[in-house]
Amino acid sequence: MRILATGLLCLAAGLGAGCAGWSTWEDQRQRDPPPWRAVGPDDYVVRRGDTVYSIAFRHNLDYRELARWNGIGSDYRIYPGQVLRLKPPSGVAAATDPPSRPASAPGSIFSRPPAGKPAAPAAPTLDPDTSEGRYTWVWPTTAPIVRAYGIDGNRGIDFGGREGQPVLAAAPGRVVYSGNALKGYGELIIIKHDDVYLSAYGYNRVRYVKEGDVVTAGQPIAEMGRGPENRPLLHFEIRRSGKPIDPAEKLPRHPS
Structure with a gap:
């Protein structure tokens, strides 16, 4: 009876207005x-x-x-x-770090003048798609470390701090994921730095960046949120060719 009543109320409101419950169901099906x-x-x-x-x-x-x-x-x-x-399909072996695209290949996130046309001198820029290792890593937050890499199987570093504290891009690159579809990471941001390295920032309260955005090292990209224990937390990872590595391999000495 409740469902029938809800449907009648929707019809009474007018077919053009729609029904929130039905729309949600339809959105889920899509x-x-x-x-x-x-x-x-x-x-x-x-x-x-x-x-x-x-x-x-x-x-x-x-x-x-x-x-x-x-x-x-x-x-x-x-x-x-x-x-x-x-x-991999049968008979296809996994490759090991295929060569990066040439700097002139299409798909680069930085525009370049067409070949043969003069351009005004400009400061060098980093193309995260083609410049492996030619950048400096920075800490993604000034918050203290509460769990280091490898502790209890941790694939990255967990930081404490305060909710709303700025989360910073650890290196220049392009945002390739900004969402909450990955279970166990909350509101997550993934940045591609080159053809080999990615970094990830989990449990954000607010995400400032969207997929496709270009970021610089130290740029605020989010605000720290709360982790599974309902405490302020930033989970940070660096992936090399898809595999987690100890972020300490890339980051400078921790301020503490």
């Missing part, structure tokens, strides 16, 4: 379309909000390998319902 093909044990079904980078991050894979195994183009475009293999 959000999770059926898989495009049969799903095996080593497959993943793309959901709304996923990116190649977030799927690779979730499964500790190199995003380049994931794209190669699934015939995904250089734009890394995927679609809800698409089924991706998480292991």
